[in-house]
Amino acid sequence: MRGQAATAAARPVMTTFGRLRWIKAPALRAIRVRGMFRQVGPPPMTKPMKPEDLVVEAPLYAAHQKVYPQSVSGTFRTVKWALMGFCLGVYYLTPFIRWDRGPDAPSQAVLVDLANARFYFFFIEIWPQEVYYFTGLLIIAAMVLFLMNAVGGRIWCGYLCPQTVWTDLFFAVERLIEGDRRERLRKDKQRVTPRRVGELAAKHALWLMIAWWTGGAWVLYFADAPTLVKSLATLQAPFVAYLWIGILTFTTYTLAGFMREQVCVYMCPWPRIQAALTDEWALNVTYRHDRGEPRTSVKKAAELRAHRLPAGDCVDCAQCVAVCPTGIDIRDGAQLGCIMCGLCIDACDNVMAKVGRPTGLIAYDNDINIKRRLEGKENVYRLVRPRTLVYAGMIALVGGIMLYTLATRAFLDISVLHDRNPLAVMLSDGAVRNAYTVRLLNKRGHFRTLSLGVHGLPHARVQVVGSDAAIEGRPYIAVGPDQTAELRVLVTVPAGSQLEKSTELTFRASDTDMAETATARDHFILP
Ligand code: SF4
Numbered sequence: 329m330r331g332q333a334a335t336a337a338a339r340p341v342m343t344t345f346g347r348l349r350w351i352k353a354p355a356l357r358a359i360r361v362r363g364m365f366r367q368v369g370p371p372p373m374t375k376p377m378k379p380e381d382l383v384v385e386a387p388l389y390a391a392h393q394k395v396y397p398q399s400v401s402g403t404f405r406t407v408k409w410a411l412m413g414f415c416l417g418v419y420y421l422t423p424f425i426r427w428d429r430g431p432d433a434p435s436q437a438v439l440v441d442l443a444n445a446r447f448y449f450f451f452i453e454i455w456p457q458e459v460y461y462f463t464g465l466l467i468i469a470a471m472v473l474f475l476m477n478a479v480g481g482r483i484w485c486g487y488l489c490p491q492t493v494w495t496d497l498f499f500a501v502e503r504l505i506e507g508d509r510r511e512r513l514r515k516d517k518q519r520v521t522p523r524r525v526g527e528l529a530a531k532h533a534l535w536l537m538i539a540w541w542t543g544g545a546w547v548l549y550f551a552d553a554p555t556l557v558k559s560l561a562t563l564q565a566p567f568v569a570y571l572w573i574g575i576l577t578f579t580t581y582t583l584a585g586f587m588r589e590q591v592c593v594y595m596c597p598w599p600r601i602q603a604a605l606t607d608e609w610a611l612n613v614t615y616r617h618d619r620g621e622p623r624t625s626v627k628k629a630a631e632l633r634a635h636r637l638p639a640g641d642c643v644d645c646a647q648c649v650a651v652c653p654t655g656i657d658i659r660d661g662a663q664l665g666c667i668m669c670g671l672c673i674d675a676c677d678n679v680m681a682k683v684g685r686p687t688g689l690i691a692y693d694n695d696i697n698i699k700r701r702l703e704g705k706e707n708v709y710r711l712v713r714p715r716t717l718v719y720a721g722m723i724a725l726v727g728g729i730m731l732y733t734l735a736t737r738a739f740l741d742i743s744v745l746h747d748r749n750p751l752a753v754m755l756s757d758g759a760v761r762n763a764y765t766v767r768l769l770n771k772r773g774h775f776r777t778l779s780l781g782v783h784g785l786p787h788a789r790v791q792v793v794g795s796d797a798a799i800e801g802r803p804y805i806a807v808g809p810d811q812t813a814e815l816r817v818l819v820t821v822p823a824g825s826q827l828e829k830s831t832e833l834t835f836r837a838s839d840t841d842m843a844e845t846a847t848a849r850d851h852f853i854l855p
């Protein structure tokens with residue numbers, strides 16, 4: 329039972345499965361205790377109920393109903409096409425962008441180099457010990473999502489989420505081959521003919537091709553793209569590449585081709601989290617029922633207006649439902665199934681233009697403004713409020729810290745580990761020797777010659793095992809571009825040195841050509 333057919337005693341509720349059901353009030357209270365429904369629409373009726381009214385009309389299982397979205401034109405559809413093109417372009421083409429990092433470094437602009445534990449992003453190179461940058465990126469991503477939510481509800485879902493983008497692409501292919509909503513509905517009901525089989529085969533072939541390209545593009549982020557494309561084409565790529573392409577082909581084909589809106593309604597956690605994070609000022613796609621109701625036909629509305637009787641602008645044409653990619657009726661109020669794509673706005677605006685009424689019957693709005701308009705007040709929009717300021721501030725702060733650390737990051741690093749056993753060795757002449765494992769990290773894209781010394785230990789002699797290159801008692805080590813050198817280093821103090829049982833010392837690696845040094849502290853131990 330829906331819309332006007334509902335009795336006064338029943339109220340619309342949204343099930344956790346995203347379906348609207350009309351339920352009588354006492355039953356609703358009992359069910360709400362179990363947390364299964366949330367109310368949408370107008371406030372409850374307070375009329376006392378009889379025992380026979382305690383009937384729940386909502387099934388706990390909602391059978392899947394295929395959605396046949398109709399094509400639509402308008403501002404939001406154009407924005408969606410543009411963002412879809414942008415997102416797909418970025419995803420498919422980024423691996424082919426080249427970036428010159430010198431002869432010994434990869435020339436792919438964005439590359440996850442698992443073999444060497446590096447991540448390259450244009451001029452930025454992240455080493456394993458710098459994974460905190462990813463933490464920063466994750467914080468920024470979460471804050472951007474929260475900010476979007478505070479400003480425009482689920483606009484991420486409606487415009488940028490990969491599930492939406494690929495489903496939209498698959499819908500476009502379906503429409504191209506099978507026709508628009510009415511044709512698809514008709515064809516699905518008709519007997520299967522050879523022509524229909526051909527259409528279905530062409531659609532699934534195109535879907536599989538897109539899904540395969542999606543999986544193929546994914547693996548190109550993990551190896552040199554042109555080289556991998558060649559080896560994939562000649563069937564000489566590693567097995568793991570084919571495996572990942574297979575997995576992503578399957579998931580793309582299934583999620584965008586078949587599961588579609590069910591991913592948004594049943595599988596994705598974001599709508600549930602989003603509902604907890606939003607507030608009353610967020611602009612959601614809203615049916616302005618203050619303007620639309622009572623809904624009636626164009627002719628009847630004209631007659632009512634001629635007699636100065638109230639008539640809403642909604643002509644009950646259901647165009648807003650027909651274009652909805654999740655198949656819901658936005659006139660039923662805020663719903664879990666609404667991804668805020670704005671296509672119903674375009675559909676309704678087109679209808680309003682045809683019937684000569686002002687556009688914006690469905691719009692990005694909120695319940696505060698509906699209430700204000702009913703009270704004869706002006707709309708109020710509050711994009712700048714504490715919530716949005718906190719999110720924007722967090723983005724600026726974390727982004728600023730990341731930029732600062734990136735701008736001032738060292739390209740030379742050193743780490744030292746003292747031998748555990750033995751801690752110290754007394755030599756035959758009375759000198760004492762400690763051994764260390766020293767790692768030198770050259771983060772630049774060219775060979776570097778580094779001198780190694782210790783400070784805080786007078787008269788100490790430093791030796792690198794296996795290397796005699798030294799000037800004035802300081803060993804010299806060559807470290808390749810973007811490489812780590814692990815050295816075994818012996819530090820010896822002469823007999824009779826007046827030292828504590830444990831003396832702090834500092835290892836210092838210095839570039840012989842440029843003013844760059846790196847230091848690390850450890851201890852020198854006496855036997
Ligand atoms: S109700 Fe409107 S905004 Fe929501 S998903 Fe459907 S078409 Fe998009």
Ligand code: SF4
Nearest residue numbers: 642643645646648676
């Ligand atoms: S498209 Fe507009 S006029 Fe038509 S049913 Fe939806 S809200 Fe009413």
